[in-house]
Structures are given as structure tokens and as C-alpha cells.
Amino acid sequence: MPEIQGTLGIDEFYSIIFDGEYLTINNEVFETVQKSFDFLKEFSKNKVIYGVNTGFGPMAQYKIKDAETIQLQYNLIRSHASGTGNPIPPKYVKAAMLARLNTLSLGNSGVHTSVLEVMTTLINKDITPLIYEHGGVGASGDLVQLAHLALVLIGEGEVFYKGELRNTLEVFKEEGISPIKVELREGLGLINGTSVMTGIGIVNTIYTRRLLEWMIACSAAINEIVEAYDDHLSEDLNSTKRHRGQREIARAMRSHLKDSTLTRKREHHLYTNNEGVSVFEEKVQEYYSLRCVPQILGPVLDTLNNVERILIEEVNSANDNPIVNVAKKQVYHGGNFHGDYISLEMDKLKLVVAKMSMLAERQLNYLLNSKLNDILPPFVNLGKLGLNFGMQGVQFTATSTTAENQMLSNPMYVHSIPNNNDNQDIVSMGTNAALITKKVVENAFEVIAIEMITVVQAIEYLKLQKKVSSKTKEMYDAVRKIVPPFKNDTVMYPYVNEVKNYIINHQNKK
Numbered sequence: 001m002p003e004i005q006g007t008l009g010i011d012e013f014y015s016i017i018f019d020g021e022y023l024t025i026n027n028e029v030f031e032t033v034q035k036s037f038d039f040l041k042e043f044s045k046n047k048v049i050y051g052v053n054t055g056f057g058p059m060a061q062y063k064i065k066d067a068e069t070i071q072l073q074y075n076l077i078r079s080h081a082s083g084t085g086n087p088i089p090p091k092y093v094k095a096a097m098l099a100r101l102n103t104l105s106l107g108n109s110g111v112h113t114s115v116l117e118v119m120t121t122l123i124n125k126d127i128t129p130l131i132y133e134h135g136g137v138g139a140s141g142d143l144v145q146l147a148h149l150a151l152v153l154i155g156e157g158e159v160f161y162k163g164e165l166r167n168t169l170e171v172f173k174e175e176g177i178s179p180i181k182v183e184l185r186e187g188l189g190l191i192n193g194t195s196v197m198t199g200i201g202i203v204n205t206i207y208t209r210r211l212l213e214w215m216i217a218c219s220a221a222i223n224e225i226v227e228a229y230d231d232h233l234s235e236d237l238n239s240t241k242r243h244r245g246q247r248e249i250a251r252a253m254r255s256h257l258k259d260s261t262l263t264r265k266r267e268h269h270l271y272t273n274n275e276g277v278s279v280f281e282e283k284v285q286e287y288y289s290l291r292c293v294p295q296i297l298g299p300v301l302d303t304l305n306n307v308e309r310i311l312i313e314e315v316n317s318a319n320d321n322p323i324v325n326v327a328k329k330q331v332y333h334g335g336n337f338h339g340d341y342i343s344l345e346m347d348k349l350k351l352v353v354a355k356m357s358m359l360a361e362r363q364l365n366y367l368l369n370s371k372l373n374d375i376l377p378p379f380v381n382l383g384k385l386g387l388n389f390g391m392q393g394v395q396f397t398a399t400s401t402t403a404e405n406q407m408l409s410n411p412m413y414v415h416s417i418p419n420n421n422d423n424q425d426i427v428s429m430g431t432n433a434a435l436i437t438k439k440v441v442e443n444a445f446e447v448i449a450i451e452m453i454t455v456v457q458a459i460e461y462l463k464l465q466k467k468v469s470s471k472t473k474e475m476y477d478a479v480r481k482i483v484p485p486f487k488n489d490t491v492m493y494p495y496v497n498e499v500k501n502y503i504i505n506h507q508n509k510k
Contacts, residue, residue: 347411
């Protein structure tokens, strides 16, 4: 059972968000948070502490009367719960909640311990706040989106529960949950931070790693289908480059192909006596989409690993304002809520995911174009040419979706727009970056799903089921359970959606 102790990693996020494991909080965390709350409550007497006895943002110049400080917190939450657009799916919201819970558990925020208790209960019971996509500029953190979380914690707003959108207070009454106690700065402590962009970002990295594994599998399978020479995957060749990602991708592809009977050794064919040959009928080297996979996916892997590292650093950081330091008995005002780290990493991630979708589209095109591959019928058509169309129609979908990814991969990081009476004069747009990356990842799964169906159709046409590697055969069998071999034209969209759903929800075996 995962436990909040002030440090969370990807494994804990996966077990809670994807596997639904229950979460507990270490008693020492409660003690730390209580000490932080007690200190801030005493320290703020007769002092000006932002967000405790002042207004917010450019309104910080206004001193708040002691009798109105609690109302101030409620006003902040209600006024900023102003998101619009599509609801963020519960899985991503749950990740954001976990990220916020972990940040608050560090004891640098001065919130009441009831915040930790209620958030843990909501996570464990799969009660997720309604949070909208639009509203965050990622500077004072995810103010608008986190305000929707805070709104639920005070017993207001709406939640997703058992697949339905429900009134929060009704669900709380059914489950015996009491709202948090607003006693000091719970409003600001909840909404001032980068937890929504970070939570979405962590889910994005988990899906991207899964996507990369399927991309490796497809790339290896295509090398089998065309009976490619295997030296472009060799350790000797790839070790001459010092990039870890390239070496790992080549190793993974070699592992995938270790029991294949289809890939060939160059020394058995081209390093022999070729006297009298002026033109080679077979390709001496494959096209780049087949031959340069380690060099293309290597940067993807290296980038993904670095993005994941930055996200985990952020989720284990105090990212609100002000920062409470009990040990030094001091409160520091600054800008730890600024989301530039996450914004930049999300832009990097969507770039490499878009490149993956481009690689998948090119590999798909290679299989569909008989003039390129010289071994398959046009569009891997198993029926009657001219009368039937094979994979012709679905290629348009892959091309269109890839083009959208290319457009969406433009950066958000440099799209700062000043707002908040120019108090927030340079912002991160980190939440937008994370949400657009989410879309790019989802798109890439669509393209790879179409490629996988085509790979399986090609294996079917060439009757290679007993010659491909055991890992390619596993992929073949999994797709064949969803998509039967077809010669006659059939409606493709249900199959594409089912394969997409399969590869999103199943980890490919390494």
C-alpha cells in the first residue's frame, strides 16, 4: 500500500492512479503539517503575511481584518473556480490531487491537517472534482483548476463518482465525508501551485513510455517483414554513438528479434562474391524509417527520461507561496508556484511524441506503397485489386492525425501573455502545455494502432506467422483477437478504436 512520506515516484503514481491501490499517510507527515500550521498561525500575528491577512495578487496591498480572514479564503476559492471547456478526465485529476497532496505533506504550506485527510479519502474512494481544461496560465500555479479542487474540499462544486457527475455535498453525505476546516490559508495553500500541470504531465509520461514500447515493437516487426539486414541494430554499430537512448532502443529491438527467422546477416549475402553483378535487385540498405529507428527513438527515450525526472522533482517540491520554514521560524515570499519547468518539459515531450507519430506514419506508408516495399499489394489489400481497398481509407486518418500532431507540437513555453493587472507579467502556460501534450499522446496511439493493424495484415499476406519472432507473434495474436483477417472491405473505425484502446491499456512486454 503506497504511503505519503514526503517523496513520491513514478511507481507510486502508477499504483495509485492506474492500479487503484489505496493510499495512506505516514503519522510523521501529519505531525510535520500540524507543526507548520501551528507555527504560521502564531507567526502571522501582528505581521503582514501574503494570503493570510492580505488580498491576493495585485490586491495584496489591502490589509484584511482579522474577523474577515476566513471569509477571504472562501472568497478566493469561489471566485477562482472559473474554468471552462471540456472536463479533465478523472484519471488526470486524480494524479493532480496526488501531486498536490504530496506537496502539502512537505510542511511548507501551513495548511490544516484536515486538507490531507479529506484529499486522501477522495483519492481512495475515486471521488474526483470536476476540473475544466481552460483557465490556467501556470504562473501562480494552476490557480483556476486547483480552485475547482478546493471548491470540492469545502463541500461545494461537483464531482465524478461511479461514472456520474454529482453534487459534491450529496456525495459527501453518502460517504460520510466532512469538508476541510478552513482556519488560516487553506484557500491559497490549495490553489497556489503547479500540481495540475504536474499530475497531467506524469500521466503523459506513463502513457508515452507505453507508446514507445509499442513503437519499438512495430519497428522491429517491419524489419522482419522486409527481411532487413540486422547490422543497423548491432551493438557494435550503436556503441559507436555515446547516447544512452540510442543504445537502449537498439538493445530492445535486438531483444525483440532474438528468435526471429526473418532478419538477415549482411555477411551471408552482400559480403560474399558479387562479381559480375552491376545492379542489385534487393535493397543494399533499408529506408530511414526502418534503418534509423535507434537514432530516431533514442532521443525520444532520453527526453522522456529527463522529463520524468523533472516532473518527479517538481512533485516532491514545495511549489506554492509563501513558503513556511518551521526550523528557521521564518516565512519566505517568492515564486515557487511558477510553472516554467513543467511547461518546458511538456513541450519537449510533445515534440518527441509527435516525432513518434511521424515515424509510425512513414512506416505505415512504406507498407502501403507497393512500389516502395516490392513485396506487398497496394494498401496491403488481401482482396481483389480495384474492387477492394484494403487499408487505403484508414491511411487518410493516420496522415490527418499525424499532421495535427505536427501542428500541436509548437511550444506553449514561449506564449506568455501578461494578465492579473500585469502582476503576472510573464507566465508559463504550463497547464496548456500539459493538456496539449495529452492530446498529442492520444493522437499518437491512433496512428500506431493503424500501423499495427497494417503490420498484422502484412504478416497475414506473406504467411509469416511461424517465422516472426515470438514477441511479434504475441502482437499479431493480440491484434487478431480484435481485428479478423479481411479481404472484403469492412468498416474500420471500430477496429481502430478497439486496437487503440488495447495498446493504451496494456503494457507491452519488454
